Amino acid sequence: MRISDKSVAIVGAGPAGLMAAEVLITAGIKVDVYDAMPSAGRKFLMAGKGGMNITHAEAFEQFLTRYADHRRDLEASLRDFCPESLCAWVKGLGIDTFVGSSGRVFPTEMKAAPLLRAWLHRLREAGVHFHMRHRWQGWSGGGELSFVNSSGELLIEADATILALGGGSWPQLGSTGSWPPLLAQQGVEVLPLRPANCGFEVAWSEHLRERFAGQPLKAVRLNFTNAHGETFNQTGELMLTDYGLEGGLIYACSALLRDEIAAAGSARIFLDLCPDRDISNIKARLALPRGKASLANHLRKRLNLEGAKSALLREVLTTSAMQNPEILAGTLKALPVTLLATRPLAEAISSAGGVSFRALDAHLMLHQLPGTFCAGEMLDWEAPTGGYLLTACLATGRTAGLGALRWIRQN
Secondary structure (H helix, E strand, C coil), X not given: CCHHHCEEEEECCCHHHHHHHHHHHHCCCEEEEECCCCCCCHHHHHHCCCCCCCEECCCHHHHHHCCHHHHHHHHHHHHHCCHHHHHHHHHHCCCCEEECCCCEEEECCCCCHHHHHHHHHHHHHHCCEEECCCEEEEECCCCCEEEEECCEEEEECCCEEEECCCCCCCXXXXXCCCCHHHHHCCCCCEEEXXXXXXXXXXXXXXXXXXXXXXXXXXXXXXXXXCCCCCEEXXXXXXXXXXXXXXXXXXXXXXXXXXXXXXXXXXXXXXXXXXXXXXXXXXXXHHCCCCCCCCHHHHHHHHHCCCCHHHXXXXXXXXXXXXXXXXXXXXXXXXXXXXXXXXXCHHHXXXXXXXXXXXXXXXXXXXXXXXXXXXXXXXXXXXXXXXXXXXXXXXXXXXXXXXXHHHHHHHC
């Protein structure tokens, strides 16, 4: 049989599945992409609404560290499809990119829609067939892929299969996290899906929830040390919510915090509300004459402290403690906040857990199911926001596509 007579079924029309499709159709393989949603790339589009961050321009060795414990699992894929390769690929779609002040890389239009439109057009022109509103149900008794669509059950045979079903976050966009039992039934090791890049719950007072929910905490430093001595110390922005805290700064620390809560029941962080001042400077400014000004006005004039930051102080200090310059200064540099729980997986930006890398070979093929490959966020890895999530999804999609191509050529 000629290679052009071979076919691959890809389940999932997100970035990982689409990248696998591109690898295979370019090699002359017949490709069918199935997805439960009405259109492709829905989570990709939503992620790009606020400015499509596609990757990061930092030094590659530093880039690899963002994948923490799973660096080794992902390194070969990321070296094969590194940030520079990703930018060149985007350029090939007719879209220019630029590097922002933070090192994040964006398309010039800052939107995901033009990139996705160009990509889907190229895939369709190359011959990729898309089957939307097809919900994967696992395998039939005869080993075929089983789907349900508006007409009922559909059984599909393919020479290789790539599963790119996503994690469990934002289920309304397609990543429902409903697939783990289907793989577990086949003897595949799947770790529980957990929230990543997520918000955390705090027992705020009613006053703070009513008056300050939705207000930003700009330029704060988050310090955290877990029970194993691992530390996080970074400056950024947070958002006060009625349930607790969210925002890029706490997302970056979410894995450490989530695991600490799972082990100990809670996690205590410390917020430096004046990261650009040392404690001696703060004490000196607090000691300046206050006159008839209230403490709130004194803090605003001397330390530019007001609104949400002032509200946080009153969450942890009594009225008498607020009048003590030593206690007040110390709290401004290390305000304790106890995190009680992560927000639900469905609300998270991404998820951890999924198919264990122990269940896969170097080409992302399942040991238990030869000819079946996995890619993207359904694999057990996590990374912070900043382009790292998309880069790894695309890179593992490419690895799975190349793995399926290799499998077909050898069989």
